Amino acid sequence: MNNVLNAEQIAAYNNDGYLIIPRFFNEQEVEKLYYVATEDDTISKNSYDVNDQSGKKSKLALWFTPGDDVYGLLTRSERMVNAVDKLLDGDAAVCHFHSKLMQKESRVGGAWEWHQDYGYWYKNEFLYPDQMISVMIAITDANKQNGCLQVIKGSHKMGRIEHGFAGEQVGASQHYVDLALKTMELVYVELKAGDALIFHSNLLHRSEANLSDNARWSMISCYNRQSNIPYNESSTSCIVPLETVPDEALLNSETTGIAEGADFLSKETDVSLK
Ligand SMILES: O=C(O)CCC(=O)C(=O)O
Numbered sequence: 035m036n037n038v039l040n041a042e043q044i045a046a047y048n049n050d051g052y053l054i055i056p057r058f059f060n061e062q063e064v065e066k067l068y069y070v071a072t073e074d075d076t077i078s079k080n081s082y083d084v085n086d087q088s089g090k091k092s093k094l095a096l097w098f099t100p101g102d103d104v105y106g107l108l109t110r111s112e113r114m115v116n117a118v119d120k121l122l123d124g125d126a127a128v129c130h131f132h133s134k135l136m137q138k139e140s141r142v143g144g145a146w147e148w149h150q151d152y153g154y155w156y157k158n159e160f161l162y163p164d165q166m167i168s169v170m171i172a173i174t175d176a177n178k179q180n181g182c183l184q185v186i187k188g189s190h191k192m193g194r195i196e197h198g199f200a201g202e203q204v205g206a207s208q209h210y211v212d213l214a215l216k217t218m219e220l221v222y223v224e225l226k227a228g229d230a231l232i233f234h235s236n237l238l239h240r241s242e243a244n245l246s247d248n249a250r251w252s253m254i255s256c257y258n259r260q261s262n263i264p265y266n267e268s269s270t271s272c273i274v275p276l277e278t279v280p281d282e283a284l285l286n287s288e289t290t291g292i293a294e295g296a297d298f299l300s301k302e303t304d305v306s307l308k
Contacts (some may be wrong), residue, residue: 038113039120047121051190051237054223058113058230059171063284068173068227070104071251074291077135082301085202090144090243093137096299098271100130100255103292107284109133109255114169115278117232118257123164126261127275131155131166132299133255138181143244145181147205150190151256152235153197154204159265160272163194166235166258172225173251181244183231186211187219190234206238214238269297 039053047053059067071077083091100106108114109130119128137143152163160166176182192214196207223231233239244250258264258272 038117044120047232047234050187052185052187052223052231052233053121054225055117055230055232056226057228059108059228059284061228064173064228066285067104067108067171067253068251070290071135071173071253076292076294076296080296080298080300081135081137084144086144086146086243087201088144088243091142092144092146093139094134096132096134097292098130098132098269098297098299100133100271100276101293101296102287102289104284104287104290105133105135105253105292107279107287107289108171108253110276110279111281111284112278113281114255115276118167118169121232122167122257122259123162124259124261126259129258129260129272129274130276131256131258131272132269133253136252136254138241138244138250140180140244140247140249143181143250145243146241147200147203148208148211148238148240149197149204149206150195150236150238152194153206155235156194158267160258160262160267162259162262163235165262166256168233168235168254168256170225170231170233170252170254172227172229173253174227174249176223176225176250176252178222178224179246180248180250181242182225182250183223183239183241185221185223185233186214186238187221189214189218189238190236192236194236195238211238271297
């Protein structure tokens, strides 16, 4: 596998709880991803809305097993898996928990409450948050205007914070968020299409509604080590070692949208809406 991350990047991730990699995917790759994602009927049939507290809606489709479609080739690409392998604690095989296509449409796309991904995943009874990570790939530019992700730098070091329901979402205790913000920096993660944001499962993050005329689409792939067994999760994808594909596969392959039979999560079965 290629050595995609240097020591400085690994140290930044460990200190800050996140790492931005500009142009992780090139223009052609991200164009293909955008084209396929926006034309993909199977994705739109399997997308559901998550309401924020003001009733604005964020649309997402979530699936577990990465296939040979354009998304699966991205999730399984050597550059993604190798980067994640460098950042996760432990040395067991890298597996894929799930991926989500986040569709925050112009004017209607809703906010996401402050949360840690492990605030959701704890309920699946994974024991090791340091063995779980998310990679967000910007499919369109993400900025303050269209509700880019915000993170609290270094908050992953606080450990898991209590979460409760916040409308249809799960939100971290506001008291602890307020305490975190007394000393830790709030960062707006503005990304260009093709950039990656890699973040720790305990990093506090949120996003505001998209009040602009520009949609914000992104894909988030979440990974887990095979050693981190969930005791309350029906999908086994998160403990099946990933079969990586060469980085070139995304562009060279004829493959396009996701298969009809992909193991999507439906809103009804999504107890935590993740
Ligand atoms: O895409 C967003 O605005 C937020 C997504 C998010 O926080 C998540 O999926 O954990």
